[in-house]
Amino acid sequence: MNNPTESLHTIFDRAFSGVDRAVGAFAPRMAPREVGTVTSVSVGTAKVAGLPGVGFDELVKFPGGVYGIAFNVDADQIGVVLLGDCRHLHAGDEVERTGRVMDVPVGAGLIGRVIDPLGAPLDGRGPVASTERLPIERPAPPIMNRARVSVPLQTGLLVVDALIPIGRGQRELILGDRQTGKSAIAIDTIVNQHDQNVLCVYCAIGQRASSVAKVVAALRARGAMEYTVVVVVEGNDPPGLAYIAPYAATSIAEHFMEAGRDVLIVYDDLTHHARAYRELSLLLRRPPGREAFPGDIFYIHSRLLERATHLGADFGGGSLTALPVIETEAQDISAYVPTNLISITDGQIYLSPTLFELGTLPAVDVGKSVSRVGGQAQRPAYRAVAGDLKLAYAQFAELEAFAKFGTRLDEHTRAVIDHGQRVRAVLKQAEFEPASVAEQVLVLVALTGRLLDRVPLDKVRDAGRALRTAAAGLPAAVRQRFSSDDELGAEDRRTLLEVATRAVAPFQPPPAPGAEGRS
Template sequence: MNQLNLNKILDDTFTEIRDKRENYKPGPQLQEMGTVKNVSAGIATVSGLPGTGFEELLQFSNDIYGIAFNLDEDDIGVVLLGEDDQIQAGDKVTRTHRVADIPVGKGLIGRIINPLGNPIDDKGPISYDEYYPIERPAPPIMSREAVNVPLQTGLKVIDAIIPIGRGQRELIMGDRQTGKTSIAIDTILNQHDKDVLCIYCAIGQRTAAVAKVVSELSEKGALEYSIVVVSEGNSSPGLQYITPYAATSIAEYFMEQGQDVLIVYDDLTNHARAYRELSLLLRRPPGREAFPGDIFYIHSRLLERATHLNDNHGGGSLTALPIVETEAQDISAYIPTNLISITDGQIYLSPKLFELGLLPAVDIGKSVSRVGGKAQLRAYRKIAGNLKLAYAQSEELETFSRFGTRLDEDTQKIIEHGKRIRLLFKQPEMQPVSVTEQILVLVALTKGLFDAVPLNRITEAEDLVRKKATQLSSDLLRRIISSEPLSATDEETILAMANEALGSLVRDTQIKTNNGE
């Protein structure tokens, strides 16, 4: 056989192989298929899928999915991510060979979605970059950086006394209707022009409550830098369970690109109850307050994902504000104590302060930030350092004075000063205060300038001081919002401006006092 014939044979062979490859049509594939044994209250029992892995996504008829939770010897307990009335015993179930995931990308900003990534805001389909699993491991310790950049809430009492840093986990807790969500929403509103992406995660909330939050965010222009992830109160417990994990995966996508992200979980009480319902239906053994033994783990693995990454990993941060509801002011209940031990501090809202109209109703004595001054601008540290102690002293003396004891002049001054601290920390909803205005008010407060102002005119006096913020020099403004501490000269300048603002009001008060009015 000569070389010419050999080349022809090879060419014909390659041509035949190429034609067969291009015209290949795959035949039927082997696929594991199981059968639904029974369905009840968001749970399905499935048999016939021996290769299924833990938390694998299974597909039912009508495009309903479920997560494999219980892997028993004879059957599988599946948590449904949809309505169970569309599934019946005998229906076929197939494996997807993947875990539950959610689309992520910049196309989600400004949108309202459910935990499966489907839009629910009637704005059309969502563009996304890729899919992230809803359950992802927390960043390792070596990838993290210390929390040292403040996240300003715009609330005077929090920024001054209980500072929050970017990458911190600060628990918001209190009884029903004490303003927990309002604090979270005010914090989101204050991130305008601060390059912080915000994610509001509603877990098992009433539709009307979610609609109100979305309306407030939209009216204030905050929806432009926010994402809302919603599972309503009538959603299946499976959807409520995966909601915070899905929202956190979206947040991590942006964090890993160097973005600072704030996420609000509203609230983890509903999340714990949804998981308890699922666990009891799956016949897992109940423990304290009927919660399963791994109830701590579902929240710890969620909140451990909040962190501040170092520069080698983009330098982004994920700040978490979980909300939990207490009953009858019992902060020692099972779920609240679990979350207190997981987070880096808590903001406790008192129903007594709420009833008195002192909003936000933050109980300074029971609230704490374990990151502390490291997550606070240095201008605050020197000014606000003694406020908490002064307020605690005045409260103690005020309680003592109720017994009718005659008080000396110094004690009365401490009590009156504490009353002014309480009133100056009072703040209307959706009206965040800038850093410069806060510093002016706090300097005047710590130096006792408000002590000469009658209690009924404190709000008026505060407004006069805050208006002076527009007259600060550019150098002083820079030092206030930077990491530089305020010098003695800076404090004198601020005091002079505050004295000028309060001068006419104080003189008017003294004249009325002298005239016996």
């Protein structure tokens, strides 16, 4: 009897439970979207109103896929630095919040690639393979996670490794006027890492596209791209991209460091970076200070370079060595940005246009260059042969300037100058001819053993080359001392001196009465 009612109940039950299920399974596809409007656009920057919740450094999205970073956050409007082409943007365009900060792809897939600071490939070799991303601005490792700088970073340049040694995890500034060989030192250092198990990141900021192309070709030709990432912003890219480039490159390098690797990063150069930042700050109406740079110009570089360090063994033991490059004008190292960087870094390599013109290349002015980590960054065996060469060389440079006045020189002064001239000749090095540690040691042994003092000055470079060739014949046991923390034994010293003496002998004139070997 109640069969029809029951079936009606079942039908209703089924229908309602079906509706319930459908309601339960329905997830609204709506997400809150905060949208503001562009009020004005100028080259590289824009003002946006109607985004009151936006955070400092937050990424915002403009039409056409152009991103920007919220830079000035005021109550009623924000100043945005644009990371793409601004020509198609208009006042009134919609701007969307993204709720995240700027990040870059990181990881092994980037090695060998040339990319822009957003991680887009510039080398025509397809998309960049990467599964991980890191924010471009990251806090520097805390003090307690850091270890002492103790392992050398060989540049392969005798004048640097012997006189201004750089350690892994150190920050060493390369500064000098334009066209004095600043980039050459950095590139040579990258090329020299081929057998040092060091990954490299070369960040080119604001250079001519042709210069960057030349650098990449040179690195590729020498096999250096196999362990290098190149991050490029060209001179005609938006200033916002130039501003973020070094931070993005550092995040790429840090990822390797945190995996326990030794990494070298070159910023070439931070003068262009500082100028891009000044341009953006002035466009956003931040108050200008000295040389029209904004008040936080020191902070933008100190927070960048603080990220370079040597991590303690508990944190993987990786290291990030930074070689920032700065261009001076008319040799003025006391201009605002160069002095800031000198005080932030652990030393500087100063390149002199005068030495460059005289053909003393690399044109390192040893007197004005310093490495505050110094001998700690040399292996004990290397330190033993390099000795106090820097002091002797600096004394020579002073005496030589004095001797130019034509004063009659006593025997001792003459000897110091003769020796110094030979040191200078032997420290000369062409581009892309990095010297291995064994080669450097043999040259230093010949110098400190005064073997070259009897070689005529015009033959010194040849003698230097012969010494470098002879290094291949050094016993493996002796070579091993230079890549470990072993001291140099008396026996090793004898072997080194013997090999060096044999290599130099053909360049020394036979001892004859009156022939002192001076040129």
